[in-house]
Amino acid sequence: MQHAGKVAVSDSLTVPFVDYSAFYKTDANTYRQVLDEVCSRGDFILRSDLEQLERNIAAIQDCRYGAGVGNATDGLMLALKAAGIGTGDEVLFCSHTFVATAGAIVAAGATPIPVDIDDNALLSIESAQEFLTPATRAIVPTHLNGRVCDMRGILDFAQKHELIVIEDAAQAIGAKYYGQGAGSFGQASMVSFFPAKVLGCFGDGGIVLTNDETIYETVRMLRDHGRSRNGDIVCWGYNSRLDNIQAAVLNTKLDKLSDAIDRRREIASIYSQQLSDLDELGLPPSPVATGPYYDVFQNYELRAQQRDKLRDFLWKQGIGTHIQWGGKAVHQFEKLGFSQHLPAVEKFFEQCLLLPMHPYLADDDVLLVCDMIRKYYRT
Numbered sequence: 362m363q364h365a366g367k368v369a370v371s372d373s374l375t376v377p378f379v380d381y382s383a384f385y386k387t388d389a390n391t392y393r394q395v396l397d398e399v400c401s402r403g404d405f406i407l408r409s410d411l412e413q414l415e416r417n418i419a420a421i422q423d424c425r426y427g428a429g430v431g432n433a434t435d436g437l438m439l440a441l442k443a444a445g446i447g448t449g450d451e452v453l454f455c456s457h458t459f460v461a462t463a464g465a466i467v468a469a470g471a472t473p474i475p476v477d478i479d480d481n482a483l484l485s486i487e488s489a490q491e492f493l494t495p496a497t498r499a500i501v502p503t504h505l506n507g508r509v510c511d512m513r514g515i516l517d518f519a520q521k522h523e524l525i526v527i528e529d530a531a532q533a534i535g536a537k538y539y540g541q542g543a544g545s546f547g548q549a550s551m552v553s554f555f556p557a558k559v560l561g562c563f564g565d566g567g568i569v570l571t572n573d574e575t576i577y578e579t580v581r582m583l584r585d586h587g588r589s590r591n592g593d594i595v596c597w598g599y600n601s602r603l604d605n606i607q608a609a610v611l612n613t614k615l616d617k618l619s620d621a622i623d624r625r626r627e628i629a630s631i632y633s634q635q636l637s638d639l640d641e642l643g644l645p646p647s648p649v650a651t652g653p654y655y656d657v658f659q660n661y662e663l664r665a666q667q668r669d670k671l672r673d674f675l676w677k678q679g680i681g682t683h684i685q686w687g688g689k690a691v692h693q694f695e696k697l698g699f700s701q702h703l704p705a706v707e708k709f710f711e712q713c714l715l716l717p718m719h720p721y722l723a724d725d726d727v728l729l730v731c732d733m734i735r736k737y738y739r740t
């Protein structure tokens with residue numbers, strides 16, 4: 362995910378890890394009509410399709426307001442700034458995330474402080490506790506792979522230490538925790554529409570979600586050169602608007618969002634059924650109909666013994682897999698200058714592997730992946 366250039370996209374593979382052109386081709390005629398209709402209206406920037414999308418996404422995620430932005434990284438930076446985070450502030454984040462989470466904190470002028478993972482491979486509150494200082498002002502939990510963090514625990518922790526909570530829900534559209542939408546728990550959140558995300562557009566795109574009217578109005582100004590609703594410039598701003606045409610494409614895709622999520626959950630169930638007896642693997646929790654977590658499986662990330670050898674073996678069988686972010690947690694990129702040691706997430710990155718996961722996979726493809734994994738460990 363997110364490494365379009367490095368991901369194993371190969372026509373020669375039987376089961377490629379990701380098939381970007383399928384995202385377009387499956388409904389190409391619809392998209393051509395949308396392009397023609399919207400462009401014929403001349404509706405390019407901050408137009409009605411965007412407003413409609415903002416209402417739609419906010420409703421899906423149980424939030425009052427949505428503000429479309431150029432990408433989710435900008436969205437997180439703008440949400441942090443709108444919440445008053447900036448120079449001198451320390452912001453806790455989980456190191457099992459894309460570097461964008463930390464990059465946005467830096468772009469907001471604050472200092473990112475990486476913390477370790479819990480048993481769910483998501484932000485560990487215990488670890489966050491260890492890294493608290495008098496300068497800690499906010500916490501950014503990432504709902505990675507489409508599973509919501511332990512938000513009850515995180516909200517308690519944040520309240521106790523007077524921290525602002527901004528959720529990285531980039532991968533979590535449709536995900537729920539105790540029936541409530543990802544991104545609706547803290548002061549604000551953002552979702553990404555990067556093409557390979559659960560709801561992807563045809564380029565970059567994102568949205569900031571919030572229940573806080575002031576944060577919403579501030580993000581709207583910041584994304585549009587600091588312009589207020591009456592056109593007056595009231596602060597320094599940015600240019601980070603979600604293109605109206607991307608919003609129109611996304612509105613069209615929303616009709617199929619719940620089917621796409623159902624399919625991801627079905628695929629995850631097959632992986633669970635077929636692989637759960639292999640002691641060499643650590644699987645993510647299977648999708649269940651009841652209980653606190655409703656996962657959308659942006660990714661299917663497991664832990665595997667002899668991970669690199671397994672990956673090579675699968676490649677030779679024509680199956681593409683992916684090691685998220687080159688096999689490093691954010692704090693492990695040396696040039697970024699972190700000095701923390703986070704044993705659980707470092708261990709995790711020695712073993713983690715993403716299996717193919719997208720709505721256009723056939724059952725036979727998924728079963729083939731499982732057969733080959735079984736073959737690797739059983740011979």
Ligand SMILES: *Cc1c(COP(=O)(O)O)cnc(C)c1O
Pocket residue numbers: 363432433434435458459461462503505529531532552553554555565566567
């Ligand atoms: C994709 C992603 C982002 C960044 O989203 P963009 O829209 O590409 O800027 C941030 N955090 C996580 C966890 C992501 O997966």
